[in-house]
Amino acid sequence: MSKLVIANFKMNGSKEFIANWVKDFHEENESNKTIILALPSPYLSNFKDSYLNLAGQNVSNQSSGAFTSQLSAQMLKDCGAEYCLIGHSEARQYLMETNENIKQKFDQLAQESIQQVLCIGEPLVIKEASKTTDYLLEQLELLSSDQENIIVAYEPIWAIGTGLTPEIEDIQLAVDCIRGRFNKSIKVLYGGSVNSSNAANISAKTDIDGLLVGGASLNPKEFAKIAQLC
Ligand code: PGA
Numbered sequence: 768m769s770k771l772v773i774a775n776f777k778m779n780g781s782k783e784f785i786a787n788w789v790k791d792f793h794e795e796n797e798s799n800k801t802i803i804l805a806l807p808s809p810y811l812s813n814f815k816d817s818y819l820n821l822a823g824q825n826v827s828n829q830s831s832g833a834f835t836s837q838l839s840a841q842m843l844k845d846c847g848a849e850y851c852l853i854g855h856s857e858a859r860q861y862l863m864e865t866n867e868n869i870k871q872k873f874d875q876l877a878q879e880s881i882q883q884v885l886c887i888g889e890p891l892v893i894k895e896a897s898k899t900t901d902y903l904l905e906q907l908e909l910l911s912s913d914q915e916n917i918i919v920a921y922e923p924i925w926a927i928g929t930g931l932t933p934e935i936e937d938i939q940l941a942v943d944c945i946r947g948r949f950n951k952s953i954k955v956l957y958g959g960s961v962n963s964s965n966a967a968n969i970s971a972k973t974d975i976d977g978l979l980v981g982g983a984s985l986n987p988k989e990f991a992k993i994a995q996l997c
Pocket of ligand 1: 775922926927928929958959960961979980981982983
């Protein structure tokens with residue numbers, strides 16, 4: 768099955784930047800991977816009819832109503848999102864999201880048949896205390912062990928945007944822990960300082976189903992290389 772490679776633009780880019788990115792990426796991309804673009808929401812609908820798969824970066828835990836500033840799953844769907852990140856550590860940190868909120872978001876997306884990409888990962892203190900797997904299992908408590916069709920992205924917080932990546936064995940340990948939590952087969956991605964120098968190694972030496980790429984995805988050539996190497 769084709770691996771998934773997600774570009775998480777975070778709060779970067781502009782209409783012009785993204786249009787150029789899409790053109791340049793199209794010229795460079797030689798991979799047969801499933802490419803997913805998690806764009807800032809205002810730009811999603813501009814690329815609704817393009818060859819790309821689109822993802823939202825977050826969603827409301829409510830379906831509609833007096834929730835100024837929020838976006839519902841239905842709105843994301845209207846704009847072309849087939850996937851949506853939830854539980855990204857930056858949303859957990861800056862928007863004070865809890866596991867309970869994230870479970871509600873998960874359910875909102877399910878109602879619109881948007882594929883959830885649940886991001887989990889430990890902070891440095893937990894890693895240093897060798898408690899990573901306990902921490903990941905706690906973050907996964909929101910899902911039933913019979914959950915199907917879920918994509919989990921393992922993103923150690925201390926690896927995001929820092930240039931640091933875990934040892935290969937530690938990625939595989941986390942991936943095994945995540946897979947082992949479910950009765951059915953699920954997809955597990957790795958994210959955190961992925962670039963074209965480490966993508967091949969991470970991909971070849973673990974059994975991940977793909978990569979979630981932040982900073983390095985903003986350069987279309989670099990992202991095309993990562994997709995090729997994954
Ligand atoms: P990074 O971000 O690749 O810049 O570390 C990954 C992410 O936050 O999804």
